Amino acid sequence: MPNDDDILESKPERGYSLYELVVLAEAGELDKIDNKKLSETSHHVLSVFLERLDVDTQRDILRRFNSEEVSAIVSEMDPDVSAELVSEMREHRAVSVLNEMEPDDAADIVRELEKEDRDRLLGGMDPEGASDVRELLEYPEDTAGAIMNPHVATLPRDISVEEAIAQIRKMRDEFENIYYLYVVSKEGELEGVLSMRSILLAPKGALVRDIM
Structure with a gap:
């Protein structure tokens, strides 16, 4: 800035x-x-x-x-x-x-x-x-919770890339364009950010937490 x-x-x-x-x-x-x-x-x-x-x-x-x-x-x-x-x-x-x-x-x-x-x-x-x-x-x-926008797409850190892609498909009705996603813990705490590109290019079987 x-x-x-x-x-x-x-x-x-x-x-x-x-x-x-x-x-x-x-x-x-x-x-x-x-x-x-x-x-x-x-x-x-x-x-x-x-x-x-x-x-x-x-x-x-x-x-x-x-x-x-x-x-x-x-x-x-x-x-x-x-x-x-x-x-x-x-x-x-x-x-x-x-x-x-x-x-x-x-x-x-x-x-x-x-x-x-x-x-x-x-x-x-x-x-x-x-x-x-x-x-x-x-x-x-x-x-992290105080600064996160409730209207952004989030993914659990411990799911597989295949599961993440399935969740993203379900999010399409709520989010018109998804370019980045918040990765959160089981407690809902922010752990990182992932681009759609990194998810789509991730190796089969990888977990979300492994590609952050």
């Missing part, structure tokens, strides 16, 4: 650079931001820029984006900063943004909220999404 200096110096083909946004902010001219150009700015540049602003200004900038776009931007911000921002949004907006996020990203943010805000927003989310987030919150922070 590029650092702030790299982003400051880079010149995007479309949209604002971080340098341009910082200059506007320091000059007190954020009201001059062009909405079309802002919409073409990369989510990473926007996330780095927003982290430099106070929460009220962050909200003013993000009002120009729909919930799906806001979720993509906020997901790239530090969870502490994102949590403060989300807690200051109107409830329907905050819930909509969290609903658009992957469960692991939403859990990172919700984990940082005060209990009252956490319960309130989880209660407003789509039931399935809220259930996934609550499940992730049960794991201690920074453990």
Whole structure:
């Protein structure tokens, strides 16, 4: 991931650079931001820029984006900063943004909220999404369970490659495209990642744990 200096110096083909946004902010001219150009700015540049602003200004900038776009931007911000921002949004907006996020990203943010805000927003989310987030919150922070997305394909470490391929065929209805799979222990702990290619090229009779 590029650092702030790299982003400051880079010149995007479309949209604002971080340098341009910082200059506007320091000059007190954020009201001059062009909405079309802002919409073409990369989510990473926007996330780095927003982290430099106070929460009220962050909200003013993000009002120009729909919930799906806001979720993509906020997901790239530090969870502490994102949590403060989300807690200051109107409830329907905050819930909509969290609903658009992957469960692991939403859990990172919700984990940082005060209990009252956490319960309130989880209660407003789509039931399935809220259930996934609550499940992730049960794991201690920074453990494998806490960072795994429930909507990714997993394989047990001790099954054969043939069994793995059979399981992958059954997953096709749930996952449109599978390129990588999480390998987990019997306890559900993350042990590694496998590409589809490595599974398909593995020798007959090999176990998943042997080709990680």
